[in-house]
Amino acid sequence: MDYGYEQGRCLMDEITCIEAVLHDISEYVVDRYSQRDTLTVSTKASPTDFLTEVDIAVQRRIVEHLSAAYPSDILIAEESGLDSFKGSLPPRCWMIDPIDGTQNFLRGLFPEFGVSIGFLVDGKPVAGGVLFPVSQDLFLSECGSGAFRNGKRMKVSQVDRLQEARVDIDFGALSYRHEYRKHAQGLLEVVGQVRSYGCSVMGFFCQVADGQQDAYIPFNVKPWDVAAGILLVEEAGGGKVTAFNGDSVNPFLSERIGIVSNAPLHSKCVELLGWM
């Protein structure tokens, strides 16, 4: 398979490594997806928070590959149980989501699940990749070089009126929905098309980066959900990812995210979400 990452660019070792790892696990994931009825499945925090043997196996394979290539780097991965990081930011760190959208993997009508790998230096994402294995859609970016979908440069949309915008609003869990909805109310009244795809966080970072959606308002995301996504959006012609009040964020501050947008809509979203 040729993922067609653009020729002639100055590639970091890390982005080449990300592409190789995603390539490496692709066939396995597609094969297991086709036999998903036979998988061993358990649940995590809630009855709809699933864990399959595929999450574990994919994570193990990615961790093995990255540990061999960069033995001193810190690895943070969804299924390792570590979801926050105390102390000073590590100089080199990887964030891995082996299957984002496990519920969709198991039950979904459509293959909305992805594998995400982000590489951070001093807390800032500098290389990232997301692969949707069934459709073979590959999203790659490195800091300063743009963001690419299957080798084609991506650009966020230029929609600047909320009345014409397509915005994904994550309504989240019941435990915090009431508070969240109070803030989202203003946006719900003026956005042209409201979508809510729920668990496919990476998908909707990718949709904003590729201009298919104009903004995404997530809540309660985890570092591995956003490490590659933030870079993809920011490198796709200047998309923005901030806290609800417009403050800058990074994957280590994922609990404050926030607003993901094409940039022209960003200040309007900050104003309407009223999270000042």
Place this chain on the structure above:
Amino acid sequence: MDYGYEQGRCLMDEITCIEAVLHDISEYVVDRYSQRDTLTVSTKASPTDFLTEVDIAVQRRIVEHLSAAYPSDILIAEESGLDSFKGSLPPRCWMIDPIDGTQNFLRGLFPEFGVSIGFLVDGKPVAGGVLFPVSQDLFLSECGSGAFRNGKRMKVSQVDRLQEARVDIDFGALSYRHEYRKHAQGLLEVVGQVRSYGCSVMGFFCQVADGQQDAYIPFNVKPWDVAAGILLVEEAGGGKVTAFNGDSVNPFLSERIGIVSNAPLHSKCVELLGWM
């Protein structure tokens, strides 16, 4: 390709015909999808209401096939411009949506678009099929015989508490969203997981039929959006499709739809939507 519709059942001619037509157009749609950047596209009622040459070509092919097989039957199709029917209900009638989800066909990250064909006798759906060409997911049903996904009998979920339910709420267009949201408010406060996939009406009828989702609250659907879907849900172990106030509906009364559910949740949805 073998769609695997269950062996040994007493098949009506019409369901066999639906399966054959969907089979017939499948390869063409997948081929055009893979070359979607080269398509001729125009818009219909609004700037996001797209029409492609594929919608037209698929509809023509389906109409030709059905007209040859049943020359006296009435055909109602999305791209023919006819969206309502005056006078008494026709004894035999077909409703066709050549591509449900044209925007997704053109721009979507995931192939959430389907081809839908419903056959009605005296206004009541008696046979229906929906094909998602890219994933080759085929949904078929005939009245009294159950509903099947790729040959496997479907059954709606048994979730009976809204707190545990996954419900798709269509927020619709700005012109009627404010009124609609007033009614949806109560549901938004108590549903476990809120989703809003927007234009994929057929997909979410199919998701309720196959138990992947527990209810779907559409608004402003058209006859060809629902003709096959109603049958699929009702035949999948007794799912329900009604008006917001619980009254019975059929595709000719699509403007009143409504509530699509697994049945155990239905009366709670009627109560909370408050559309009495």
